[in-house]
Amino acid sequence: MIHFKFYKRKEMQKLAADQGLDARLFHQAFVSFRKYVLEMNSLNADLYIILSDICCGAGHIDDIFPYFMRHAKQIFPMLDCMDDLRKISDLRVPANWYPEARAIQRKIVFHAGPTNSGKTYHAIQRFLAAKSGVYCGPLKLLAHEIYEKSNDAGVPCDLVTGEERIFVDQEGRTSGHIASTIEMCSVTTPYEVAVIDEIQMIKDPARGWAWTRALLGLCAEEIHVCGEAAAVDFVTELMYTTGEEVEVHNYKRLTPFSVSNHAVESLDNLKPGDCIVCFSKNDIYSISRQIEVRGLECAVIYGSLPPGTKLAQAKKFNDPDDPCKILVATDAIGMGLNLSIRRIIFNSLVKPSVNEKGERELDTISTSQALQIAGRAGRFRSVFKEGEVTTMQRDDLPVLKEILGKPVDPIETAGLHPTAEQIEMFAYHLPQATLSNLVDIFVSLAQVDGLYFVCNIDDFKFLADMIQHIPLNLRSRYVFCTAPINKKQAFVCTSFLKFARQFSRDEPLTFNWVCRHVNWPLAPPKNIKDLVHLEAVHDVLDLYLWLSYRFMDMFPDANLVRDIQKELDGIIQVGVRNITRLIRATEDQSASPETATSLRLPVLDTPSLRRGRGSKNQKKEPRATDSSLSSRLVRDGLLTKELLQQLQREWVREQSQNGDDSNSAKKGKRKKNEH
Numbered sequence: 001m002i003h004f005k006f007y008k009r010k011e012m013q014k015l016a017a018d019q020g021l022d023a024r025l026f027h028q029a030f031v032s033f034r035k036y037v038l039e040m041n042s043l044n045a046d047l048y049i050i051l052s053d054i055c056c057g058a059g060h061i062d063d064i065f066p067y068f069m070r071h072a073k074q075i076f077p078m079l080d081c082m083d084d085l086r087k088i089s090d091l092r093v094p095a096n097w098y099p100e101a102r103a104i105q106r107k108i109v110f111h112a113g114p115t116n117s118g119k120t121y122h123a124i125q126r127f128l129a130a131k132s133g134v135y136c137g138p139l140k141l142l143a144h145e146i147y148e149k150s151n152d153a154g155v156p157c158d159l160v161t162g163e164e165r166i167f168v169d170q171e172g173r174t175s176g177h178i179a180s181t182i183e184m185c186s187v188t189t190p191y192e193v194a195v196i197d198e199i200q201m202i203k204d205p206a207r208g209w210a211w212t213r214a215l216l217g218l219c220a221e222e223i224h225v226c227g228e229a230a231a232v233d234f235v236t237e238l239m240y241t242t243g244e245e246v247e248v249h250n251y252k253r254l255t256p257f258s259v260s261n262h263a264v265e266s267l268d269n270l271k272p273g274d275c276i277v278c279f280s281k282n283d284i285y286s287i288s289r290q291i292e293v294r295g296l297e298c299a300v301i302y303g304s305l306p307p308g309t310k311l312a313q314a315k316k317f318n319d320p321d322d323p324c325k326i327l328v329a330t331d332a333i334g335m336g337l338n339l340s341i342r343r344i345i346f347n348s349l350v351k352p353s354v355n356e357k358g359e360r361e362l363d364t365i366s367t368s369q370a371l372q373i374a375g376r377a378g379r380f381r382s383v384f385k386e387g388e389v390t391t392m393q394r395d396d397l398p399v400l401k402e403i404l405g406k407p408v409d410p411i412e413t414a415g416l417h418p419t420a421e422q423i424e425m426f427a428y429h430l431p432q433a434t435l436s437n438l439v440d441i442f443v444s445l446a447q448v449d450g451l452y453f454v455c456n457i458d459d460f461k462f463l464a465d466m467i468q469h470i471p472l473n474l475r476s477r478y479v480f481c482t483a484p485i486n487k488k489q490a491f492v493c494t495s496f497l498k499f500a501r502q503f504s505r506d507e508p509l510t511f512n513w514v515c516r517h518v519n520w521p522l523a524p525p526k527n528i529k530d531l532v533h534l535e536a537v538h539d540v541l542d543l544y545l546w547l548s549y550r551f552m553d554m555f556p557d558a559n560l561v562r563d564i565q566k567e568l569d570g571i572i573q574v575g576v577r578n579i580t581r582l583i584r585a586t587e588d589q590s591a592s593p594e595t596a597t598s599l600r601l602p603v604l605d606t607p608s609l610r611r612g613r614g615s616k617n618q619k620k621e622p623r624a625t626d627s628s629l630s631s632r633l634v635r636d637g638l639l640t641k642e643l644l645q646q647l648q649r650e651w652v653r654e655q656s657q658n659g660d661d662s663n664s665a666k667k668g669k670r671k672k673n674e675h
Contacts, residue, residue: 005061006030012065020082021072022444029072036071078441081429088425089445091416091452095242098217100188107222108244110199110236112229113251115375122249123195123224128155130193130222132176136185136214137197138207140164141307141336146179160184162484163545164562182210187217194220198335199227199235200368200411205456208415212452215414216242228368230408238414238451255378257387259401263394264345267291272325273342273384276392277373279330279351279365285528285583287347288328292580298326300579301333304486304535308569309576314339316577320383334372342384344377346370346391349399364399367406374404415455418442420478427474435477436464462487467500476503479550485543491533495540499547503554511557514544520564525575527585534572541565 006012007030016026037043037051047067053059073079095102109126111119127133128150135146140161150157151168157177159166162184168175178185182196196218202211215225215238225235229250236246264270267290278284281302291298299317301310310332317327318340331351333339351365365373378387389404391397418439426438433441439457446454463481472480480500485492498517502509514520518537525531541561548555575582 006064006068009061012062012068015065016069016072019069020079021076024444025072025076029068029075032075033068033071077432078430078445082445084429085426085441085445086447088422089418089442090447091454092447092449093241094212094416094452095216098187100190100219101217102242104219104221106218106220106242106244108235108239108246109222109224110232110246110248111224111226111251112232112248114228114253115372116255116379117251117253119249119251120195120197120226122251123197123226124149126222126224127177127193127195128153130177130191132191133193133195134177134185134189134191134218134220135179135195135197136182136218137179138182138201139336140181141310142197143179143181144307145336150177150179162549163542165549182214183207185214185218187213187219189219191218191220193222193224194218195224195226197226199225200231201227202231202234202414203411204415206459207455208453209417209455210415212414212416228408230368231411234411234414234451241451253375255385255387257374257377257389259404260343260388260390260397263391263397265392265394267294270294270296270326271343273340274325274345275327275329275333275339275341275343275376276345276347277329277331277333278347281330283347284328284330285579285586289580289583289587291326291328296326297322297324298328299324300576301327301329301337303330303332304539305332305576306535306538306565306569306572308566309573310337312573313576331369331373333376334369339376339379340383341377341379341387343388343390344374346373346389346396346400348393349391349396349403365403366409367403368408370400370403371408413451413453416446416448416452417455417457418446420475423478424474434464434468435474435481436461436468439464459487463496466493466497470497470500470504472500472504476551480547483543483546486536486539489536489539491536492539492543496543499543503551506554508553509544509555509557511560514541514557514561515564522568522571524571525582527589528579528582529586531572531575531579531582534568534575538565538568538572541568 013023013026016029017023021029037047043051044067047064050059050063050067054061054063069079078085109123111123113119124135124146127135127146135143137143137146140163143159143161147157147159147166155177156168156175157179158168158175160178160180162181167173185194194214196211196214199211199215202208202215204211215223215235225231232246232248236248239246267287270276270291276287278287281304284300284302288298288300299313301313305313313327314337316322316324318338327333327339327341333341349364349370350362351369353361353363374387374389376387377389378384389400391400423435423438423442426442427433430438430441439461443454443457448454460481463483463485464477467477467480480496480503483496485496487493495517499509502513518540522534522537523530525534541564544555544561545558545565548558548561552558
C-alpha cells in the first residue's frame with residue numbers, strides 16, 4: 001500500500017518530472033523500484049529504516065523520494081545528464097543547422113498546381129537555363145528522367161541516387177547540373193538554381209525530413225519548389241523563419257478530367273486505355289488473371305518492381321502497336337511514369353498506411369492521394385486529351401465524388417530526423433545504451449515547435465535491434481540503420497544481417513561472395529513465389545550498391561553487382577510479361593487441399609478492404625446469386641475462407657471425375673485411417 005500511495009501522489013510525479021521522468025518513465029521506474037524493494041534479500045539500511053518508520057506512522061510517504069530517484073538513475077542513466085541531453089535534442093530552430101544557406105539571401109519560387117499542370121516543367125526550364133543547378137525528386141525514376149532530359153537538351157547533368165552515380169564527364173569530374181533523389185542532395189554545394197519536387201511530401205511520416213532539409217538547407221540563389229497548392233501557406237510560414245519571401249506561381253491543369261456517373265462494375269466493360277488502380281499486389285494478381293481469362297492483355301506496375309521493369313511495362317502499355325491496352329497498377333503510377341491513360345478505375349478506395357506513431361491503419365484514401373492518381377488520366381501530350389475517373393464498384397462512386405470534391409487538407413507540419421552527429425553526442429553521455437535506446441531517448445526528449453514533428457523511426461529501430469549483437473562502431477551502425485530496405489521481405493532482412501556481420505569482421509563483400517549469397521545465376525520465375533523472391537534479390541543488390549557508396553573499400557565490386565542487377569531486371573521483366581502464367585502456376589499449386597492452407601493465394605482482399613468508406617471494421621457480405629464459385633469470383637473478385645473451402649471441394653470433385661486421381665486419393669485416405 002505504501003508504494004501505491006507514493007505512486008499516486010501528484011507532488012511526487014511533479015518532482016520526478018522536474019528531474020526528467022515523464023509519465024511513462026515514472027511508471028517504469030516505479031515498477032522497477034517496487035520490485036527491487038519486495039525482492040531484495042537485504043535492503044539498504046537507510047531505506048529500511050524509512051520504510052519501517054512509515055509503516056509505524058512515524059515517517060511520511062514523501063521520504064521515499066530520494067531513494068526512488070537514486071534507483072531511477074540506475075536504470076535510466078540519462079537522468080544524470082538530462083540538461084545536456086535536452087540541449088542536444090532541441091530541434092526547435094532547424095533553420096540554424098544550415099549556416100551556409102543562412103549566409104545567402106535565397107529567392108524562393110513556389111510552382112503550385114495539380115498534376116499535369118506544367119508546374120515542374122517551368123521549374124525545370126529555369127534549371128536548364130542556369131549555370132549550375134540541382135534537381136531533388138522523391139523517386140529514382142524522376143531523377144533519371146531529369147538526368148536524361150537535361151543531357152538531351154545539351155546541358156551536362158550527373159545522376160546521384162542512393163544506389164547510383166553517373167558522371168557525364170569521362171574523367172569523373174562533377175557537372176554543373178545534378179539530378180538526385182532528395183535524400184542525396186548536398187546542402188553545402190553552391191548552385192544557381194535548385195528544384196525541389198513534390199514539396200507536399202514534407203509532411204510524410206517517414207521521409208518528410210528530407211524535404212525539410214532540402215528546403216531549409218540548399219545553398220542556391222533560387223529555390224524552385226513544385227507541389228500542391230495546399231503547401232503554399234505552410235512553405236511561406238516556414239520561410240518566414242529564415243527571413244525569405246516566397247513568390248507563388250499558380251498553374252491550372254492542362255487537360256480536363258471528369259468523374260464518370262457510372263461505375264465499371266464488371267471487367268467485361270473495360271476499354272482500351274483503362275488503368276485499374278489497386279492498393280495491394282494480391283488485387284493486381286487476381287485482376288490481371290481475370291483480364292487474361294477474357295482474352296485481353298494487360299500491363300502490370302507495382303512499387304516493388306525494379307525501375308527497368310516499370311519502364312518496360314509502361315512502354316508496352318503506351319505503344320499504340322502493342323495489343324496490350326489495359327494497365328493494372330498500384331498507386332506507384334502516381335509519380336515518375338509517363339502513361340497514356342484514358343480512364344482511371346479505382347478498384348478500392350481503402351489503402352493500408354502507417355501513421356506518425358508507426359501504427360498500421362486501413363483508411364479511405366485522402367483527397368490529395370485521389371487527385372494524384374486521378375490526375376494520371378488524359379495527360380498533356382498523351383494520346384488521350386481528356387481523362388475520366390471512376391470506380392469498379394457502384395457503391396464506391398459516390399464516395400469517390402465526395403473525396404474529389406473536398407479541398408486538399410493544408411499542410412501544417414514538416415518532418416525532422418535525428419542526425420548521426422546528434423546520436424553520437426547522446427552516445428558520449430550514455431555509453432552503455434544501445435542505438436535503438438539512444439534514438440528512443442532522443443525522440444522522447446526532443447523539443448520541436450509547432451511547425452515540425454519528429455519522423456517515425458520504427459524502421460531505423462527495427463534495423464538497429466537486428467544488428468545490435470554485431471560489433472560495429474556507432475557511426476557505421478547508424479549508417480547501416482539508415483539503409484532503405486523493405487523489412488517485410490525476410491530474404492532482404494537476412495541479407496542485411498549477413499552484410500553487417502561480414503562488415504564487422506573487416507572482410508570485404510566481394511562479387512563472388514554476393515553471387516554465392518543470392519545463388520547467382522538465377523532462373524526465370526515459374527510462379528508468383530519465384531517472382532517475389534527475384535524482386536527481393538533485386539532489393540538485396542540495391543542494398544549492396546547503397547552501402548558501396550558509403551563503405552567503398554568494404555563493398556568493392558559495385559560495377560559487377562550493377563551488371564548482374566541489370567541482368568536480373570531483364571529476368572524479372574520476362575516474368576512480369578508472363579505474370580498471368582505465373583499466377584496460373586501458383587493457383588495450380590494452391591488448389592491442393594494439403595497445400596492450400598500453407599500457400600497464400602494471390603486473390604483480392606475481402607469486401608471490407610475493397611469497398612471501404614473509411615471505417616476499419618466495415619464489412620459487406622458478397623452478393624451471391626449464382627452458386628458457381630468461378631462465376632462469383634469473376635463477377636465480384638472476392639475470396640473468403642468459405643469460398644476457399646468451396647474451391648477445394650470443387651477441385652476434389654473434378655479430380656474424382658477424372659478417375660486417376662480419385663483412386664490415389666482413396667488410397668491415401670485408407671492409409672491415414674489405418675494410422
